[in-house]
Amino acid sequence: MVQGVAIVSGGLDSVTLLHHLVAAGDPPDVLSFDYGQRHSKELDCAALACRRLGLRWDLVSMPELRHMLAPSRSALVSDHPVPHGHYAAATMAQTVVPNRNMIMLSVAAGVAVARGGCYVATAVHAGDHAIYPDCRPEFIDAMQAAVVVATGLPRFHVRAPFLHWAKAAIAARAGELGVPIDTTWSCYEGGPVHCGRCGTCVERQEAMAQAGVADPTKYADPDYWRTQVEA
Amino acid sequence: MVQGVAIVSGGLDSVTLLHHLVAAGDPPDVLSFDYGQRHSKELDCAALACRRLGLRWDLVSMPELRHMLAPSRSALVSDHPVPHGHYAAATMAQTVVPNRNMIMLSVAAGVAVARGGCYVATAVHAGDHAIYPDCRPEFIDAMQAAVVVATGLPRFHVRAPFLHWAKAAIAARAGELGVPIDTTWSCYEGGPVHCGRCGTCVERQEAMAQAGVADPTKYADPDYWRTQVEA
Numbered sequence: 001m002v003q004g005v006a007i008v009s010g011g012l013d014s015v016t017l018l019h020h021l022v023a024a025g026d027p028p029d030v031l032s033f034d035y036g037q038r039h040s041k042e043l044d045c046a047a048l049a050c051r052r053l054g055l056r057w058d059l060v061s062m063p064e065l066r067h068m069l070a071p072s073r074s075a076l077v078s079d080h081p082v083p084h085g086h087y088a089a090a091t092m093a094q095t096v097v098p099n100r101n102m103i104m105l106s107v108a109a110g111v112a113v114a115r116g117g118c119y120v121a122t123a124v125h126a127g128d129h130a131i132y133p134d135c136r137p138e139f140i141d142a143m144q145a146a147v148v149v150a151t152g153l154p155r156f157h158v159r160a161p162f163l164h165w166a167k168a169a170i171a172a173r174a175g176e177l178g179v180p181i182d183t184t185w186s187c188y189e190g191g192p193v194h195c196g197r198c199g200t201c202v203e204r205q206e207a208m209a210q211a212g213v214a215d216p217t218k219y220a221d222p223d224y225w226r227t228q229v230e231a
Numbered sequence: 232m233v234q235g236v237a238i239v240s241g242g243l244d245s246v247t248l249l250h251h252l253v254a255a256g257d258p259p260d261v262l263s264f265d266y267g268q269r270h271s272k273e274l275d276c277a278a279l280a281c282r283r284l285g286l287r288w289d290l291v292s293m294p295e296l297r298h299m300l301a302p303s304r305s306a307l308v309s310d311h312p313v314p315h316g317h318y319a320a321a322t323m324a325q326t327v328v329p330n331r332n333m334i335m336l337s338v339a340a341g342v343a344v345a346r347g348g349c350y351v352a353t354a355v356h357a358g359d360h361a362i363y364p365d366c367r368p369e370f371i372d373a374m375q376a377a378v379v380v381a382t383g384l385p386r387f388h389v390r391a392p393f394l395h396w397a398k399a400a401i402a403a404r405a406g407e408l409g410v411p412i413d414t415t416w417s418c419y420e421g422g423p424v425h426c427g428r429c430g431t432c433v434e435r436q437e438a439m440a441q442a443g444v445a446d447p448t449k450y451a452d453p454d455y456w457r458t459q460v461e462a
Contacts, residue, residue: 062338069341109329110331138380149365149370
């Protein structure tokens with residue numbers, strides 16, 4: 001019997017979510033998804049975080065999805081280049097993977113119900129709202145309604161504790177909880193170290209700076225982000 | 232550019248759905264799902280139906296799901312025996328796969344959006360309502376609301392044209408449309424021919440009889456169903 005299932009990519013937000021749930025006394029089972037994204041460095045980080053915290057980790061492979069979602073021209077599941085610059089910029093729409101969060105939440109809810117759990121958890125946050133429709137409060141509300149009907153479990157809960165948090169608040173929480181930030185992976189590129197220039201690298205560095213959290217991450221270009229952040 | 236994506240298992244209902252959509256001038260791309268169910272005979276039927284109708288068919292493999300959903304003790308994704316008897320009986324709850332329809336609709340919606348389509352279609356029908364919460368009208372309504380929000384496409388549509396039809400009405404429609412019933416597969420068991428005794432075999436035979444449609448299907452036990460049907 002498990003309490004719930006969390007979706008974890010291995011990035012800063014989702015690994016912090018794990019620590020946040022464990023600290024709240026609600027340790028989840030964890031799912032990561034291989035939907036054919038560019039690289040799997042973040043999946044290794046997800047597995048490592050779970051090993052550290054003693055949580056069950058499973059990988060859900062849906063390799064054909066890359067191929068099938070590629071016509072969306074999303075840079076995450078096609079050969080289109082990853083856009084550089086600020087995370088909230090219009091170019092980041094090139095990183096939208098159609099319906100990704102609904103797919104992941106649906107599978108997680110199925111697994112949670114099968115194991116007797118009563119929640120799914122996702123690390124969506126306020127910084128995602130501009131670009132990603134499936135990270136907004138109205139999406140979480142709609143999924144909450146749909147999951148309860150689909151499972152017939154009125155008390156089943158879609159948890160998104162960071163839904164109204166800015167990314168900097170997550171960075172601050174990571175600092176507070178002692179999350180091993182150096183073993184989280186945010187970069188959309190899959191190079192030997194974080195590139196420092198893609199949307200999530202810029203967002204990550206900005207958030208750490210705003211939160212006043214020391215950032216142990218090694219970036220190929222550690223100064224670019226400052227040129228992208230508005231005053 | 233495709234119009235939409237239909238979810239097709241290869242059973243009578245979903246193959247009839249394909250013919251129904253084609254007859255309406257809305258030919259879909261088709262997805263079938265391998266979520267580790269007992270056998271894949273129905274998948275061969277789905278592929279064949281698409282070849283006949285000239286529709287694009289893709290298989291989405293999620294083999295780990297069997298393992299992950301197995302604690303639900305669903306007879307479809309574990310080693311628990313398939314229940315025999317009438318489809319609407321309480322024993323059929325043993326065939327519930329947690330959240331299956333939301334998982335499939337979510338993936339189908341992502342693929343539809345990636346390909347520029349504006350609908351997903353599912354063959355859920357009124358005979359499913361008693362046992363399967365994710366086949367009921369309130370589930371389709373909730374998914375409609377969630378998909379619009381998740382994709383940011385207000386005109387995207389979850390189509391379930393058989394939602395309020397009894398299974399016999401689908402059988403009648405199959406007869407009307409000339410659906411090659413002998414190459415649809417309903418049986419939960421994966422034997423050389425339909426068993427005739429599992430819930431879907433009983434339901435299938437009852438529906439064809441009620442609709443007055445000749446049933447070319449070969450059943451291992453062709454008479455059992457009559458003993459299960461209420462007067």
